[in-house]
Amino acid sequence: MAKLYEKDQSFARISFVLTILAVFIACLGLFGITMFLNESKIKEIGIRKVNGAKISEILTMLNKDFVKWVVIAFVIASPVAYYTMDKWLENFTYKTTLS
Numbered sequence: 001m002a003k004l005y006e007k008d009q010s011f012a013r014i015s016f017v018l019t020i021l022a023v024f025i026a027c028l029g030l031f032g033i034t035m036f037l038n039e040s041k042i043k044e045i046g047i048r049k050v051n052g053a054k055i056s057e058i059l060t061m062l063n064k065d066f067v068k069w070v071v072i073a074f075v076i077a078s079p080v081a082y083y084t085m086d087k088w089l090e091n092f093t094y095k096t097t098l099s
Contacts, residue, residue: 038062 045058089095 034066037065 041062045062048058048061
């Protein structure tokens with residue numbers, strides 16, 4: 001019986017490894033972009049600190065662009081994920097609804 005699912009298990013392992021690799025590469029890209037933007041704003045941060053800016057104001061300045069893109073990605077991904085899960089759940093014998 002286990003021989004029937006041998007291909008599926010190896011496919012699952014390969015998919016898992018490739019997924020982890022893709023997430024790792026994406027994290028490296030985000031880290032690189034963050035470091036680049038921080039390096040390019042060092043003088044601006046220094047001037048703001050000398051003029052009395054709070055840490056929260058500086059963090060808001062640095063994170064504003066990233067939060068905007070995360071919100072846009074969430075708005076796009078949520079309906080796609082809902083639609084995909086809804087279609088996937090329709091294939092089961094005992095149907096359930098998404099809440």
